[in-house]
Amino acid sequence: MIGNDIAFDELAYRRALGGFGTGVALIAAHDVQGRAHGVIVNSLTSVSLAPPVILWCLGAGCAAFEVFTSCRSFSVNILGSGDLALARQFSRRGERLLPDDRLTGMETGAPVLAGALASLDCRMRSRGPVGDHEVIYGDVASFRAMGAGDALGYFRGGYVTLASGA
Structure with a gap:
């Protein structure tokens, strides 16, 4: 129920929210053994510019829930249109480890996806x-932007390319 008036239809609600196009990001963090885990999110928001703070949301059923809720640092990697296969791979259910050859680092030591359109080290x-x-809040310690390239987006249940220009 929403309030006391109408029955809640979760599928219809998801479809309604699907009309809001978003970018796609890969969040990465190390577990206690030092392995880099990744998860795809489209619930990323800039909370504050001064100081720089972001938030993102993680489903309670995520296989790596403990990794992301107990880490001290993580990276937010904005995916480009060429990262569709990576987005599909890391949006599936189950634990997902990032290959070392795709990773680099920044200030906090969190794993950072090499070649992302932009990366926030938090x-x-x-x-x-x-x-x-x-709901996870992060203080942005450092960031980098690659500049050119179209972004990967998510709209009405599917991936789309977000090109510059109107």
């Missing part, structure tokens, strides 16, 4: 549960 600020997700 320190965990705070986190907390909201419904069936964990």
Whole structure:
């Protein structure tokens, strides 16, 4: 129920939200053994420019939930249109490890995806549960942007290319 008036239709709600096009990001963090895990999200928001703070949301059912909720640092990697296969691979259910040959590092030591359109190197600020997700806030310690290239987007249940220009 929403309030006391109407029955809640989760599928219809997802379809409604699907009308809001988003970018696609790969979040990466090390587990306690030093392995780099990745998860695809489209729930990424800039919270503040001064200081630079972002937030993203992680489903409670994510196989690497403990990795991302217990890490001290993580990277946010904005995917380009050429990263479609990577996005599909890391959006599937199950644990996903990033290959070392695709990784680099920045200030915090979190794994960073080489070749991403942009990468944000973040320190965990705070986190907390909201419904069936964990909302994770990060303080941006450093960032880099690659410049040219179209972004990978998500719209109405599918991946799309977000090209520059109107």
